[in-house]
Amino acid sequence: MVDQACTSELIACQQCDALYKQPCLNEGQKAECGRCGATLFERKNNSIERTFSLSIAGLLFLTPAIILPIIGVTLAGQFHNASLLDCITQLIGKGFYMIAILVFMFAIAVPTVRLIGALYISYCFKFNKIKPFLLHFFRAYHQLDSWSMLNVFLLAIIVSMYKLLDDTELSVDYGLLAFVLLLLCSTLVSVTLDQDYVWQTLEKECLDENS
Amino acid sequence: MKTAKEMGLGLCPECRKVNEMLSTQQRCSRCGSLFFQRKVNSLQYTLAWNIAALIAFIPANLYPIMIIYSLGVPEASTILSGIGLLIDHNLYPIAVVIFTASIIVPLIKIVGLFFLVLKVHLGQRLKPKKHSKLYHVLEFLGPWSMLDVFVVALLVAVVELGFVSTVEAGPAINYFTLTVIFTMIAATSFDPRLLWDEDDTIEIDKPKEEF
Ligand SMILES: [Zn+2]
Ligand SMILES: [Zn+2]
Secondary structure (H helix, E strand, C coil): CCCHHHHHHEEEEEEEECCEECCCCCCEEEEEEECCCCEEECCCCHHHHHHHHHHHHHEEEEEHHHEEEEEEEEEEEEEEEEEHHHHHHHHCCCCCHHHHHHHHHHHHHHHHHHHHHHHHHHHHHHHHCCCHHHHCCCCCCCCCCHHHHHHHHHHHHHHEEEEEECEEEEECCHHHHHHHHHHHHHHHHHCCCCCCHHHHHHHHHHHHHHC | CCCCCCCEEECCCCCCCECCCCCCCEEEECCCCCCCCCCCCCHHHHHHHHHHHHHHHHHHHHHCCCEECCCCCCECCHHHHHHHHHHCCHHHHHHHHHHHHHHHHHHHHHHHHHHHHHHHHHHCCCCHHHHHHHHHHHHHHHHHHHHHHHHHHHHHHHCCCCCCEEEEEHHHHHHHHHHHHHHHHHHHHHCCCCCHHHHHHHCCCCCCCCC
16 A cells, blocks of 8 residues: 555556656656546746736736627628627527526636736745645636637637638637737646646645644 | 556546545545546446437437428428538538538547447456547537537528528537537546556456456
């Protein structure tokens, strides 16, 4: 049997369950599983600083991305445009509640919560305000990862534009620009945030306090 | 090569800490989440969600996803006929994108998961390296099938905001959304470690616990 002190020096592969002794890595290095090739463990460069700035930038782009029009069309001399918010209110008006909720969840709510979450976590780490509460917070944050569909939504915008190209004059609005930047920040945040580092620090700080 | 399971250890799926499995359901000493050594009934759940996805995929293709009113005459188009229309208009790149996202990706995902479940069930391992790559691909592909749903959502919204011709979402969009969500759940229910367990644990005196 292995006691608790030893288990913290072990890592197991998520894909194939192979057991390894935790390697000592420098920033920017990563360890791969020898059996299945999955990434075992990573030390990301300057993780907290980067996550902090990126999540602030992302939150700044959030409001314009939602409120400013993302598609504008000139048809029969009249100019029409739609923002993400218009999109949702129209869908509700038409009775497509399920789709409205989906668009709201995947394109607005999840990315927003993720950015705020990343900001809060990196803020706490940056200014050394690590609390036991963060353990639960980070766990919840981690679960949002697979439900952000900003990139899919962006592709949908482009496809819709193509579909409307036929009989209309299209214009790209600032809303779309803000949306692209929001997408970039949100994607980069999940790349820069070093989960292993966050977990290990939280464990060291919070669980030692408890015992 | 030792696996965590052979050593009586289990990997926390949330924070990736290796824990000693004191009971079948273990609370992670780091993040406090409850987990099992392997996802419980992984194959059954994956299979069930996968079948649900397949069933929802049928009406998703039979019912119209979009109804276009041109000069007051409603013209319903299914996913496939919509793609046909795009080809007629020589919008090949968009036709390819929509076809990939709405037909190929969901099908690959459903078939791929059936294949993995079957492989684990039969205890066959052809090339695990290949299989776990397949699983990675399946997990990554998931959200992209939302494309058509978002496209229709955007078109409905843009058009509703004051266009001559109108577009309405058809009933297929709900079924299609269900297909996407079901396959995402199916992929998360699958435990890739089962692909590796089978022939490793056979020689060990422990009886097989799962499935
Ligand atoms: Zn591995
Ligand atoms: Zn944990």
